[in-house]
Amino acid sequence: MKQQILIIGAGFGGMWSALSAVRLLDRQQRLDVAVTVLAPQAELRVRPRFYEADLSTTVAPLGPLFDAVGVHFVQGSATRIHSEERRVSYRDRNGNSASLAYDRLILASGSQVSRPPVAGIDQFTFDVDSLESAQKLEAHLQALRRQPDSPARNTVVVAGGGFTGIETAMEMPARLRALLGEQADIRVIVVDMANQVGGAMGQDIAAVVAEASDQLGVTWKLGSPVAKVERAGVVLDNGERIEASTVIWAVGVQASPLTQQISAERDLHGRLHVDRYLKVLGQEAIYATGDTAYAAVDDIGNHALMTCQHAIALGRSAGNNAAADLLGVEPIAYSQPKYVTCLDLGAWGAVFTEGWERKVVLTGQEGKALKTQINTEWIYPPAAERAAALAAADPLIPVVA
Structure with a gap:
């Protein structure tokens, strides 16, 4: 029976985790490990664009991409993580209960808007x-x-x-x-x-x-x-x-409630503390990525934000390192020292900044042109072609050059 890398979630962190795990398995010529994604839909929903009026192009299908690289997709919603048994319970699309075993788990279940106890x-x-x-x-x-x-x-x-x-x-x-x-x-x-x-x-x-x-x-x-x-x-x-x-x-976000089911330290947003390889501290077989991971991006105290910019690199690292752990090969430490911001300001344009201090570089229509490129090209999945998709999942490729 094949060993299993199970990924919960098909967002930026989950999709890139799957591609990166397959990439390392491919490079190591290992056919005895399967990569499975558990999510409600086999599609990347481009959440950073949901503030826009036209939502018609904010969903990218992942079925052809997963088929091209050999990722197994299971349609369902995770309900319980049994870390001691290395098993995840879920409900399938018909509401039936089922479970999946894993040898390594990558939690990429994202986040949701914070809803404090405000009347109404x-x-x-x-x-x-x-x-x-x-x-x-x-x-x-x-x-x-x-x-x-x-x-x-x-x-x-x-x-x-x-x-x-x-x-x-x-x-x-x-x-x-x-x-x-x-x-x-x-x-x-x-x-x-x-x-x-x-x-x-x-x-x-x-x-x-x-x-x-x-x-x-x-x-x-x-x-x-x-x-x-x-x-x-x-x-x-x-x-x-x-x-x-x-x-x-729009008052902040909290990590997926699934993080509460893992015995580990969490930050104020519910994100799991992870080591430099994105393994959850205190867990032997669980990795966290994207909005579920409280991860250092550099050596001077900065941590990943709950954005697709960080989720893409976090996913590439988590998938690679979960596979490396299972195969007994050297992992690659997650690092993402360069940070940029591109904030859409409607008809006025946009503003693009560099660095954690957010130094303004572009504004107005120059900023808008870059924001449009980011929103319509850069954050979308790679084409459903095996070699190109796996090459794009290299954890050493910087998201921001």
Whole structure:
């Protein structure tokens, strides 16, 4: 019987883990190890683009790619990790219970939007955390056209001024005008705990976000979080009420709940602490990658963020090292010292920065051209051709040159 490398999740971390594991098995000419991906769908859902209006190109099928490289796909959702038994229970697409054994497990089950105990958050907010939730938001926005003109109809509140909140808010003026007409008195309001517009992104980039916000008509309510969400608005912690038919929640993310089933240390986002090879500390057969891994990217104290930029490299490393561990060959330490940011600012353009201090390099339409290239080319899967796909999974290839 073949040994099994089991990967939970088919996002950036999971897909690249699978390709990288097969790459090393191929190089070692080992046919006695199988690579299996367990996920709800054999597709890469390009989550970084779910803030956009057109979702038609945000899903990339993975079936042909997995077939080309010999990855076995199992459609289902993991429900329980039995680490002592080296087994994962799951529900298949028909709701039936089943299980898969593993010799090495790679947890790549991603993250989900944080939902703190705020009154009304589950009933009255939207998000762009998943394809389904982004589709739900778009359907809601389309339905606004059938409502009578009112301040609430014309207002969108975005709770959270981080990466997702900013990109979502900056798209909203154009989306609303396309739906409600150029003469509609639209309002897009970002509610953020920071004391400065774009403050969560750092000082240099904040000035660019402020400029874009002014030009697009996006306003900010700073220093007071949302305390309550109602059917037609929000109440802030300071008592202020904003009438709004649309409230979008973008206040941070938490690692997949599956991380809670593994006996190991976790960070404040629920990510598992891993060693330099991405093996979960205290576990002999479990690796974490993507948004489930709290991983050092360099030797000066920086850690991977919960972004596709880091998930791609984390996946390539996790797959390689899980296979190396099983084969008894030398692993390759995960390292990703170069960090960049490319933040979409709607019709204004985009801003591209380099380094952990986020030094601004490109803005406006120059930044937008790069953001478009990233969103439509760089983060998509390789072609379903075995040699090229495996070559692309080399853990030593930098995601950002």
